[in-house]
Amino acid sequence: MNSALAQPAPIPWEALLPLIAVATTGVVAMLIEMIWPRRSNDVIVWVCIVGLAAAAGCVVYHWNLPALESFGPRFDNAQGSVGGGLFLHDRFGQIIQLTLIATAFLTVIFSEGYLREKRLAFGEFYPLVMWAAMGGMIMATSRDLLIVFLGLETLSIALYVLAGLSQKDKRSQESALKYFLLGAFASGFMLYGISLIYGATGTTNVAGIPALFSLELPDPTAVNVAYAGMGLILVGFAFKVALVPFHMWTPDVYQGAPTVVTGFMAAASKVAAFAALIRFLDASMAMKDVWIPILTVLAVITMTVGNLIALAQKDAKRILGYSSIAQAGYILVAIVAWAKAKGMPNLTIGYETVAFYLIAYTVMTLGAFAVLSSAASKGKEGTLLEDLYGMWRRAPFPAAMMIVFMASLAGVPPTGGFFGKLFIFFDAVNANLVWLALILAVNSVISVAYYLKIVQATLRDPEVHPTKFAPVNVGLFATCFLCAIGLFAIVLFIDPLKSWLGG
Amino acid sequence: MNPYLPIIILIAIAAVISTVMVVGSWLLGPKKTTPYKSAPFECGVTPLGSARERFPIKFYLTAMLFILFDIEVVFLWSWMAVFKDWVDAGSPMAAYSFWAVMVYMFLWFLGDLYVIRSGALGWEESTTLNPEKLKNTTEFEDETVVMVESQPAKVGI
């Protein structure tokens, strides 16, 4: 091999800056913790805030940078270049990156108070959040399955540690072990699928799949191997975004992990995994005759099972866990509608519905967990519904915000959650999936019941021992406020999102 | 016909049979295990202790660190395999890859510092950089607030 003649790939620094900024922030935060372990974490929090703001600034500053794909070999066929490369910079990636930066930002600002109340004020929390966010950003900005896998592992490994952050709490430890074992199991499936896709196409870049099917006469063995690989990768993704029947870990992990971690995990891992999933599905459109029916069935059972089991839960974090499963089902409906529309002559649906719902989901889930985290006080934390009794009196502002977030999750107008569901509904109807749209609507109605249960719990008077809520600190206040504002302000982004991602 | 087809068929049959057996026993079998039932039978005597020797848990930490710093070399090795060719050919890749590896090694160095700083290599058990941080928190402020709120009567007396 003539590797001596290899040329260094040009580095698209402008496009890479957000990733570098977030990673560096994590490193600096860790250094600060190493140098002054005895200080309070305020310095680290501020460093993270500044770093994330800088990262967001980089994304926005280079907003109009043309889409590019760099590092690594490209595919060239008779029609010209099909693409290829390890790093992909495009509008969808930028939007998902911003969402993840915002998730990390909100998590950082409301975590410190909770961590102190839970006696968990490890400075290591912040670098781990940064690196998890970086992993998610990598997943959103690559079409190379190997890089997506690396991003996924960066995100997941940081989250495994975060889930077990509480060293004294058996529940936290147990949730970390469950999350770790099932997450690694899913990674195994995904990686084997990637190796089969590599075998079929000769590259781990998803651009190889359309290239394979564009051949005059695709090798039947290669095609079969590609189908098998696609199936295994879908299983891996299904674990990560918690689709029924691969959802078993979700409620346990959500319940056991520290609440701030649960909020971050629920938002970041779902956003990143769905972003990577939709890119992968986009590339494997040639195989859509197989995966559309599978995803449709998964969507139906995910929504229904998630919502029905949530009705029977007594722990607020578990309810939100099952709710996140159901929400994943709604997003899957959007994906199915998007894929169906691809084959229709006069209908174009882009990524905008999925992106909109992911953003709305992030905001409302983070907000809900931020409110729940205020139930921690002096090393104790109650997350049962009855522990929330009396919240209205003791912490009126978070309780009021909880009503907003629950309304949005349930899909009450005029919140972001409502518009998100409305768009999914219309997409499904336009793509001739009226029955799926109806199942979505019925499920939304069912979900109102358990969201109301949480609202009711915050409004009830305590029966025996009132839970002591921590005094609302600035960070929690800011998070709740920003999330609530975001839920209403997101409506303004509908048209821009359509023009950026539409069709 | 592919001569290896029989093997693949055999694998498929084995996979199906084992899956059916596992799933079948899980679905059909009763699931009532008590600690007593799952204890090993030792002629009616309650088993004493574990049958297996236990390593001190401390060694796992060392093993874990070893694996991390061991795998670090994999990247250096694959870089080393081509670096000399690049230098000899005067390729721009030589400098480019050198700085890339330096960044990578710097991050490892930081990790190494963290390991030393958190006392993971010491014999005493350590779990965090600063155990005190977990105790001395805002408790003091909170306590004062609570005292003032909940015991106004004392002030009156």
Add this chain to the structure above:
Amino acid sequence: MEGIPLMGFLALGAVMFLIGAVGVVMKRNPIVIFMCIELMLNAANLTFLSFARYHEFPLIGMISKDATVMNGQMAVVFVMAVAAAEVAIGLGIIMAIFRTKETIDIDEMNILRG
């Protein structure tokens, strides 16, 4: 191509993957479960390597042969690094569990339920 054909390596990889997957479902000791997961990752590694070494890819006209071979071989290095990170984290979590619960049996992990 001399000696063992590609299909042999792929079959070995598939068997390793299946053993790993079944082991994860069957075993009760998290360390053994974790070894099974490692087996799955290594099955993928073997598949990557055998494809890179022996497979005539159908897309060679569109992408250079060097690039395909390099892609498969580098994938293995990255997967090894990921596996090492997972081992470290896994052992760390298991150690932490052992400290709090004095047992690591998977069947004893039953506090979290709804």
